[in-house]
Amino acid sequence: MQIPTETDVLISGLGPCGLMLANELGKRGVRAVLVDPKATTAFNPQANATQARSMEHYRRHGFADEIRAIGLPPDFPTDIAYFTRMAKYELARFQLPAAKDAKAIIKGMSGSWSAAELPHRISQKYVEQVLLKHARKYESNTICFNTRLTGFRDLGTHIEAQVEPVAGGAPATVRAKYLVGADGARSLVRKELGFSLEGEGSRQREFMGGRMYAIYLRCLGYYEAMPHAPAWMNVTVNPDVRAFMTAIDGKSEFAFHFQLKPGVDEETIGEDEARRFVYDGWGKEVPIEILSRTGWHAGYTLVANRMQKGRVFIGGDAAHLFTPAGGMGYNTAIEDAVNLGWKLAAVVKGQAGEALLDSYEAERRAVAVRNTGFARAFADSLGNFVATPALEGNTPEGEEARRIAGEYYNKHARAEFNIPGFTLGARYDGSPVIAGDGTPPPPDGPNIYHPTACPGGRAPHMWLEDGRSLYDGFGFEWTLLRMSANAQTDTIVASARAMGMPLTVLDLHDRDLRDLYEADAALIRPDQVVAWRGSGASANAEQLIAKVTGHAASPQ
Numbered sequence: 001m002q003i004p005t006e007t008d009v010l011i012s013g014l015g016p017c018g019l020m021l022a023n024e025l026g027k028r029g030v031r032a033v034l035v036d037p038k039a040t041t042a043f044n045p046q047a048n049a050t051q052a053r054s055m056e057h058y059r060r061h062g063f064a065d066e067i068r069a070i071g072l073p074p075d076f077p078t079d080i081a082y083f084t085r086m087a088k089y090e091l092a093r094f095q096l097p098a099a100k101d102a103k104a105i106i107k108g109m110s111g112s113w114s115a116a117e118l119p120h121r122i123s124q125k126y127v128e129q130v131l132l133k134h135a136r137k138y139e140s141n142t143i144c145f146n147t148r149l150t151g152f153r154d155l156g157t158h159i160e161a162q163v164e165p166v167a168g169g170a171p172a173t174v175r176a177k178y179l180v181g182a183d184g185a186r187s188l189v190r191k192e193l194g195f196s197l198e199g200e201g202s203r204q205r206e207f208m209g210g211r212m213y214a215i216y217l218r219c220l221g222y223y224e225a226m227p228h229a230p231a232w233m234n235v236t237v238n239p240d241v242r243a244f245m246t247a248i249d250g251k252s253e254f255a256f257h258f259q260l261k262p263g264v265d266e267e268t269i270g271e272d273e274a275r276r277f278v279y280d281g282w283g284k285e286v287p288i289e290i291l292s293r294t295g296w297h298a299g300y301t302l303v304a305n306r307m308q309k310g311r312v313f314i315g316g317d318a319a320h321l322f323t324p325a326g327g328m329g330y331n332t333a334i335e336d337a338v339n340l341g342w343k344l345a346a347v348v349k350g351q352a353g354e355a356l357l358d359s360y361e362a363e364r365r366a367v368a369v370r371n372t373g374f375a376r377a378f379a380d381s382l383g384n385f386v387a388t389p390a391l392e393g394n395t396p397e398g399e400e401a402r403r404i405a406g407e408y409y410n411k412h413a414r415a416e417f418n419i420p421g422f423t424l425g426a427r428y429d430g431s432p433v434i435a436g437d438g439t440p441p442p443p444d445g446p447n448i449y450h451p452t453a454c455p456g457g458r459a460p461h462m463w464l465e466d467g468r469s470l471y472d473g474f475g476f477e478w479t480l481l482r483m484s485a486n487a488q489t490d491t492i493v494a495s496a497r498a499m500g501m502p503l504t505v506l507d508l509h510d511r512d513l514r515d516l517y518e519a520d521a522a523l524i525r526p527d528q529v530v531a532w533r534g535s536g537a538s539a540n541a542e543q544l545i546a547k548v549t550g551h552a553a554s555p556q
Helices: 016-027 052-061 064-068 099-106 124-135 188-193 271-282 329-348 355-383 396-417 420-424 490-498 511-517 541-548
Strands: 006-012 032-036 080-083 090-094 141-145 147-154 159-165 172-181 197-200 210-218 233-237 242-247 253-259 289-298 301-304 312-314 478-482 503-507 521-524 530-534
Touching: 006 016, 006 147, 006 329, 016 032, 016 052, 016 124, 016 141, 016 329, 052 064, 052 329, 052 420, 064 099, 064 124, 080 396, 090 396, 124 141, 147 188, 172 188, 172 329, 188 312, 197 355, 210 271, 233 396, 242 271, 253 271, 271 289, 301 355, 312 355, 329 355, 355 396, 478 490, 490 503, 490 541, 530 541
Parallel strands: 006 032, 006 172, 032 141, 032 147, 080 233, 172 312, 478 503
Antiparallel strands: 080 090, 147 159, 159 172, 197 301, 210 253, 210 289, 233 242, 242 253, 478 521, 521 530
């Protein structure tokens, strides 16, 4: 493939962050060149949970239903189950709905789960395939696998970057207005910028701390051989083995993750030993085919000290490394891409000031610190439980040990997997492009979400009388939501038009909606975050639009 020598945005990395960014830019007609040394999207399963907020973003792009239809079979239970060994005693189970029921269930939920979409349990490998398919629809995207970024210079007016084919061949120079490093944990872009990772680099735990070993496998006879009901997430807890296993296709493919004991040299692990790890976790030998295996590190709570410098930005694993408890690493990367995507497009197209881009780090770094902290707390809860030798005994002492463990893990599962606050509650308070109204934000915690139109947070969701999601009425760019005939927003609309802001005006004169937003009108950003709310009468419309689009830094 011929690599363009000039583009608007050069993206290094074709994981979830880079691919979502390609969709955000592509839908807006902004030219992007994407490079990645891999031959294609991920083969290994990697992340396995798409949270509700990511599904809402996929809904904005029109492919949420496509993602919900793949991965596990539609009737497969997405339970989280805990066992002494998977063929032995079941300790606890947190039941969650199958994909086929998600669309109906969410329409009946409110309060903390007031959302347009429920989470979906699906391997990242499948999500990446969908993101790539849709990114390729846009002629403005040039997607180059088997190609690596080798260096770059920020020349103030543009980026000059060097890329080269992995298999050899002539290097090329790409001139770009902006560069985004979505190039993973070992990010070249982050290192070249001199950014450091801050936080906790390693914490040894009984489980989910230190070195883990991942085995991607196929087992045709697993469900026939196991005595318990199927589950999406299966956790092994005993004094000898700590592991978890996710169902990939609900039929025969699984991702088994085993905690290595301190001092084990993973480079010496052969296929027979890897197979033994699996059988020890199962408590039963059933023939398996190992598809891939590798070591990885659990226990990270790391966030880059910076996420942007000049015309260069980083996102995804390049900017933050998680312990995967809570399943928010990939989902945080998706929101990085959404946040940065609309801002880059607005600046490139002349719809916003350069200062809008300065809000990316201000908004996303604080969220990364928040999210990695929540994940660490879940990992502590999961990994610090001590399994006693009695746990596996067929004795009264064993029964009591299993009862105690069951109570613990039932409580833990509700904390780790019922996380509307974690998913929906991130906020951008203090952002230079949010017009705050002086109201305090709600308390923040992983398990409770408080719907509020206090500027800086996700726009509160509501199902309309005709069965539509409120979000389906929003424009892909900015939306002025008017909930009362009293809203006096003509000057806001006029100022937006004058400054080139692409604006959808949505009139929904609904008392319940007005009460939910506690205002006659609200200005909703392209990422569905409330930028301003009020009646409009007292707003200095020109200053308001200038502030939220990065044309002015003065407070509104």
